[in-house]
Amino acid sequence: DIQMTQSPSFLSASVGERVTLSCKASQNINKYLDWYQQKLGEAPKLLIYNTNNLHTGIPSRFSGSGSGTDYTLTISSLQPEDVATYFCLQRNSWPLTFGSGTKLEIK
């Protein structure tokens, strides 16, 4: 199975700050990497698919990049409504595997 390691596990940042979340795969996943946002008590929501494609309706302050085993989600200017846990998901091979998540809070 492909292991997905997210870092950091917890991040506290100020409104307006640029934030970077990391996801590292245990082997090459050929850019089949998605990012999901889950707010407290809600279902997850797709932000970005295939490394750098913004899902419909997602604000442009979210962006993704990466290749091979290393991937990044960037929030260019953190907003209060971005408080959530963020998960990455690899879809390169079965079983599909999620990272353990990064919990993002406002400082």
Place this chain on the structure above:
Amino acid sequence: EVQLVESGGGLVQPGRSMKLSCAASGFTFSNYGMAWVRQAPTKGLEWVATISYDGSSTYYRDSVKGRFTISRDNAKSTLYLQMNSLRSEDTATYYCTRADSSYIGWFAYWGQGTLVTVSS
């Protein structure tokens, strides 16, 4: 508007069975692969199973293989998850998701989830 509405969760004893349903609307159900993803209380997300648009192909995580069966009724626009021999570690909120682009595509839409509690 795409809607996925899960039902069928609740409290069940270890070793017993339970069947989850997911009613889909707002899109042509028979054109999309579908999947179940679960989340144990206070834990992360875990992919459970995927089914192709026509039901001809299914995929499972090892821990549920042989116990869980994913199926679909395209005439009713409904996805199912039959869970047998349930264990305490199956306790989780189960989400129904739509797989876009292909059956191994991204999960663009999610239901609100249904909680399954396995306990005596």
